[in-house]
Amino acid sequence: MTERGYQLLQDTVERLLRRHATVHLRNILRKTHPADIAYLFKLLNEDSARTIFELLPNVEIAADVLSEMQPALRTQFLQQLDLNRLVEILSAMADDDAADLLSDLPEDFREQILVLMSHKDTEEVVAGLLSYPEDSAGRIMTTDYLALPETMTAQEAIQEVRTASETEMVFYVYVIDQEGRLSGVVSLRELVVATDQTPLSRIMTREVVRVTVTTDQEDAAQQVSRYNLLAMPVVDDQEILVGIITVDDIIDVLREEATEDILKMAGTSEEEISSFSVWRSVRVRLPWLFAAWLGGVIAIKIIGGFEVHFQEKIALFASLAAFIPVIMGMGGNIGTQSLSITVRGLATGRIDPKLLWRVVFKEIRVGLLLGLAYGLLLALVGWVLNKNVALGVVVGIAMCGNMTLAAVVGTFLPLLAVKLRIDPAVASGPFVTTSIDVLGVTLYFLTALLIIM
């Protein structure tokens, strides 16, 4: 649906809500894709959203709508729903979606729901998924898949596909041995093409790309993306098939991870992006800003320390001070560029941590060249503005040195983080800016002291 389509839908729904035209509303909702209803909820006020949710034709649609809603909006929304209705909807939901939804809820609320769900057969599965670590393959897998024995014929397998109508998306049939271990895979297409009496063991591909329940979801996404898969089996440590991850969940993982990287580099988090709570935003941003603030206070002390040496030439010191923003700013800019390239290159696999020195060495040259260009320009400005050649030389050298240093720091820190098995995005964002600030100020006034004094 286009943006204009949503506008139209919103207008219509709001008009009908004012008129209490529930029959008409139900008709519209029946014809609207659950993903579009979920989108509509962003545009409606809370009361209207709740009314619309009550009017959804059945629990299956309600389950689909909840699955497609933004997690932050959804968590808020759920806590106003009738608990029994919620339990019913959760039971109608795909198990991985239900687990995902529950994992965002406050713990006591979640426990309450799981207790109420305990008489439903889905509870065990959902609780099982919730037992895997956050961001693991086990958390995002579904247990809705078709696993058939090696000895079954193609014809029988097709019959199984026909009857397994509950299984949402069948595109691969997984083949298991007598112990339930994954032994092969047959695509639905290979099945249709095969002659009727062929056993699955003859048509299956034996080399199946797989992950274990504890594999990080990002690694799982990399594999699906690299091998262009539509689904990937998940096994436990005994190689027993326990679930599959489908490509639509992989897309969500990839988007989430990209968002996380961007936000972590800036020293904030996913938590902030769709919440309108000011306090949450403040709390999320506070820690990194404190690190940066501390770096800034150290810079004050450093500048104060240098100032003492300029007692006799305080006017010169004041002239030098005017260049602080441009020298610091350019260092910060080039450092952020190097950081962004390295963090994203690592995430997409285009930068190999093994090539550390090659990458760093390249950045030294890039930083040096750009530093020379802008250092030369700034030297000219310093000379012309202050009619002082020495000052021009100082600001030029400081600019060049600072830009080179910043490029190296921005590249080296994320690569070092990977070596130390720390997330490069979260580890390097704060350190890069703060260390560039502190190092930059020191370098600048040291140069000044050596050349002018």
Add this chain to the structure above:
Amino acid sequence: MTERGYQLLQDTVERLLRRHATVHLRNILRKTHPADIAYLFKLLNEDSARTIFELLPNVEIAADVLSEMQPALRTQFLQQLDLNRLVEILSAMADDDAADLLSDLPEDFREQILVLMSHKDTEEVVAGLLSYPEDSAGRIMTTDYLALPETMTAQEAIQEVRTASETEMVFYVYVIDQEGRLSGVVSLRELVVATDQTPLSRIMTREVVRVTVTTDQEDAAQQVSRYNLLAMPVVDDQEILVGIITVDDIIDVLREEATEDILKMAGTSEEEISSFSVWRSVRVRLPWLFAAWLGGVIAIKIIGGFEVHFQEKIALFASLAAFIPVIMGMGGNIGTQSLSITVRGLATGRIDPKLLWRVVFKEIRVGLLLGLAYGLLLALVGWVLNKNVALGVVVGIAMCGNMTLAAVVGTFLPLLAVKLRIDPAVASGPFVTTSIDVLGVTLYFLTALLIIM
């Protein structure tokens, strides 16, 4: 394959290359997934990569390997290949992959290849795809799909699926009317489940999510992701079905767009990420850094202008100068946070440009609260370090004001860019940092002038 797996593969291949054990190498290559061979190429030196490429068992595998290679590495690699071999490989490649590969090549080289391809039947299709605008749905679609008439029965359709072995991934069968217009879609599963004599028009879903050839690839990706599709049909302006976009291409688009956003915000581009050319990096980064440099020079002039008013109290001016890095730095940091949240929120659809004022108003409060906290802390530092209450008050107020301002600028500029139909990532990165620098310096010394002088 795991990282250790690649290490092992690389070691084995390099050892066999040294021994010229071509038979053994061919065997290994035959058993290795093309995506893994493509990955291996990143780890090998150029000569080894070329030798391995010559040894690939057949053109189909060579085509798959090229499709999976990193664009930057590939473009370089291709120009060393024998032209006739390349033409043969391209003809064996999926048309959208061939178009993608060709679009990265220098124009004259591309024309040369297209001429050589002209006697192959794929040339026309590939040239057709290349005629669509860059980053459009037409560019990434494949013309390998199954479109069947409405009147065909389920049984006949299954027969078509069986014989259409060339079509790489069939999961949906598209149904067209007599004029070739898209009229419905049937999933492979629905086809298998349906009774034999049912015509497609009876089992097809009529409401098909579709895009046109000129739709932006990012919009297409949003749709596939929102509706959890495996493939999406592409129609021309007459609603005639002309191609499909598969989910594996959508994954590539989503990764690319996320990478682009991160890099554009930092004032660089995709071009830089996988190239080892220093000059290219310098050229890509130069323009934005120039904008930032210009902003820095303006800041020099502004500080110089204020300095004149401090002639009598130049020592005080020097003390104030020591606080420039922390005040500017914190402004830059909070501005980058707001910018990252807004740009990413817009890209994932979590921030609605229609809610502009709500978003901006929230950021004003976040900036004000954080500004108050760090302003108060800095006021204390200023007071203690300089034994000067007035100076403490000045730096505190400047910090608070600057952080609030930066938060607003970082949020407002990308939202404004969207309203003006400019890419928020590329438009706001440079402007945010530069304008925060210039505004911040002005605000700081203005406060000092008003309170102390």
